[in-house]
Amino acid sequence: METIEQLKVHYQWRLEEEENLRKLSEFGAKYQQEWIGRLYSYLANFPDTSKYLPNEQVRERHNDKLKKWFVALFAAAHDAEYLRRLYRIGEVHVQIGLPPHYVSASMNFTRQFIYDKLAHEPNLPIALDQAVASVNKILDLNLDVMTGSFREEELKFYLASGRIQRFMIETMRRGLWLVDLFIIAAFAVAGLFLMLWIGYEMVLVATGKTTLEHGAIMIMGSVLILYAISELLNEEIRHLRGAALGLKVFIAVALAAVIRKILILSLEPGRTTELIVLAGLTISLAATHWLIIHAENKTAPFK
Numbered sequence: 001m002e003t004i005e006q007l008k009v010h011y012q013w014r015l016e017e018e019e020n021l022r023k024l025s026e027f028g029a030k031y032q033q034e035w036i037g038r039l040y041s042y043l044a045n046f047p048d049t050s051k052y053l054p055n056e057q058v059r060e061r062h063n064d065k066l067k068k069w070f071v072a073l074f075a076a077a078h079d080a081e082y083l084r085r086l087y088r089i090g091e092v093h094v095q096i097g098l099p100p101h102y103v104s105a106s107m108n109f110t111r112q113f114i115y116d117k118l119a120h121e122p123n124l125p126i127a128l129d130q131a132v133a134s135v136n137k138i139l140d141l142n143l144d145v146m147t148g149s150f151r152e153e154e155l156k157f158y159l160a161s162g163r164i165q166r167f168m169i170e171t172m173r174r175g176l177w178l179v180d181l182f183i184i185a186a187f188a189v190a191g192l193f194l195m196l197w198i199g200y201e202m203v204l205v206a207t208g209k210t211t212l213e214h215g216a217i218m219i220m221g222s223v224l225i226l227y228a229i230s231e232l233l234n235e236e237i238r239h240l241r242g243a244a245l246g247l248k249v250f251i252a253v254a255l256a257a258v259i260r261k262i263l264i265l266s267l268e269p270g271r272t273t274e275l276i277v278l279a280g281l282t283i284s285l286a287a288t289h290w291l292i293i294h295a296e297n298k299t300a301p302f303k
């Protein structure tokens, strides 16, 4: 862990930085409310925000702390106590399992927000380029310390394990990555075969080997399965990029498969019982799908 003095040397922090930021204290106080509102609207676009800020109570607590953090960017003495508070924020984020990506993106948003406001502020107490330079340093220092906690946490886990455990962790990590890659390749090949199959079904209709009604229904069924494969492929790619697997997509795929079966059976006479069973299955899958979406929306405070 670096001391505040070491960090200041690394960031070429001069006395001017302290003075510049202090002169911008009023600016910080003036825009804290607008910043927080805009940041939360921005965070609403992240798929898992509601997981980390699950209810109004946590959100309000965070809201309050964020405003203090924003004001302190300019007004606080940037000393050992300030650094301790930044480490604490990093630790809390690690404890709730917040991906560091969220913090980096929020910091980028904050930087853009401050630039924009500084550029349009009529009575800036210092030159714009000086203000921007000092703001950049304090934001970079914040980001460095906050995301440092995530790196330290990973490192602690890694160093705490023995050589054999480290080897096993690495092998498993690579193995899982290969499995994910294989699943993506398998889905892609299946999608390709299905496209060829749909083409074949179209040829059958065009050459009169299948009736138009039968052909159209078969093609619709195959397109549904293609849609399901594309959804699974998208979900797997998202998972490979670090997102959690979504249950919704599997229900949607099951729905597509059942609807396809219904389409095919509807062509055959005397299959009423099976059709009734499949209709029941469709309704329960649709209800499950709705319940998942409803639960997700309910826990998303920004929607």
Ligand code: HEM
Binding pocket: 043, 049, 052, 053, 058, 061, 062, 065, 066, 069, 088, 089, 092, 093, 096, 098, 102, 103, 106, 107, 110
């Ligand atoms: C610029 C980025 C951010 C800053 C400066 C920041 C700041 C803070 C601060 C000051 C605390 C209080 C730490 C303490 O208890 O001492 C905190 C806690 C927390 N942060 Fe952040 N945060 C940021 C981004 C985020 C994001 C993007 C999320 C979630 C999407 C998040 C979720 C939380 C949660 C859930 C807590 C614990 C709240 C509680 O239960 O009291 N933070 N953060």
